[in-house]
Amino acid sequence: MTTYKSTQPTAHKKLVIKLGGSMLASLTDTFFEEIKKLKAAGAEIVIVHGGGPAINQALKERKINTYTHNGIRVTNEDAISIVTGTLIGTVNPYLTGRLNRAGIPAVGLNGEDGTLIECTYLDQDTYGYVGHIESINIDLLEQLQKIDYIPVVACIGATIDGTALNINGDTVASEIALEWGADELLLVTDTPGVKFHEETVEELTPEQIDLWILSGDIYGGMIPKVRAAVECLESGIPQVNIVNDSLEGTSILGKKVLV
Numbered sequence: 001m002t003t004y005k006s007t008q009p010t011a012h013k014k015l016v017i018k019l020g021g022s023m024l025a026s027l028t029d030t031f032f033e034e035i036k037k038l039k040a041a042g043a044e045i046v047i048v049h050g051g052g053p054a055i056n057q058a059l060k061e062r063k064i065n066t067y068t069h070n071g072i073r074v075t076n077e078d079a080i081s082i083v084t085g086t087l088i089g090t091v092n093p094y095l096t097g098r099l100n101r102a103g104i105p106a107v108g109l110n111g112e113d114g115t116l117i118e119c120t121y122l123d124q125d126t127y128g129y130v131g132h133i134e135s136i137n138i139d140l141l142e143q144l145q146k147i148d149y150i151p152v153v154a155c156i157g158a159t160i161d162g163t164a165l166n167i168n169g170d171t172v173a174s175e176i177a178l179e180w181g182a183d184e185l186l187l188v189t190d191t192p193g194v195k196f197h198e199e200t201v202e203e204l205t206p207e208q209i210d211l212w213i214l215s216g217d218i219y220g221g222m223i224p225k226v227r228a229a230v231e232c233l234e235s236g237i238p239q240v241n242i243v244n245d246s247l248e249g250t251s252i253l254g255k256k257v258l259v
């Protein structure tokens, strides 16, 4: 098993950490200790979070049905207000609060704050209120680093005329990593890396990813993760790992290796 060594010297390392909704409710104190170690070693950190299970619960309570297509939630007019309400109103303050109470200064943001994530519709006929990221206000994220605050970003973007759009959290994290020029993207989820026939694999190449999506061995919410990982690696982010909250898991390799 590959271990992500958070205690390695990381002088001025720029790190984007995406926390999946699947593990947000079970975040342990150990995780916050790891974040402190990273900061103490000089890392600059941006956290992006999802909230799939909390959204599912809120939609269920209001008897609104949604479904996913390619791992992306098709979001109609009824659903978008629940998605934004859950991510911005519940999940984001919960996570930001836990960081602050752990002694890690953090500030919660969504796409509208400081025009952080400006987007257009991804494909309104197919996905409804789902965003395609056009620009990210990196300056805002950098200013917060200067005053030692971790930005905690909810994966909601806004159009130029102020319509809130739903975006997959893995996509927001990878776009921020690319725009910011991060040294590493860490996708933290509820499974210790990518599995193949029940075994967690240590390393995964883009070719294996294509094959395993086709064969159904990578499905659902893992698809946006591996796609985001490949996009980042191919655009110059040196390291992408898919891990659980012990920060152990699978390294995605940038180079193609025939399997």
Ligand SMILES: Nc1ncnc2c1ncn2[C@@H]1O[C@H](COP(=O)(O)OP(=O)(O)O)[C@@H](O)[C@H]1O
Pocket: 019, 020, 021, 022, 023, 050, 051, 052, 053, 188, 189, 190, 191, 193, 194, 195, 196, 217, 218, 219, 220, 221, 222, 223
């Ligand atoms: N090959 C795979 N290895 C591990 N998990 C996989 C794989 N393919 C699909 N999954 C699913 O992807 C889930 C993680 O995606 P998701 O539920 O969207 O997480 P998060 O909320 O953390 O973003 C896992 O719990 C698992 O059900």
Ligand SMILES: CC(=O)N[C@@H](CCC(=O)OP(=O)(O)O)C(=O)O
Pocket: 019, 020, 021, 022, 049, 050, 051, 052, 053, 055, 071, 072, 073, 074, 083, 130, 155, 166, 167, 168, 169, 170, 221
């Ligand atoms: C467009 C889209 O699919 N948005 C996601 C946003 C939340 C998310 O990404 O949550 P996880 O990190 O738990 O997967 C959704 O509605 O579920």
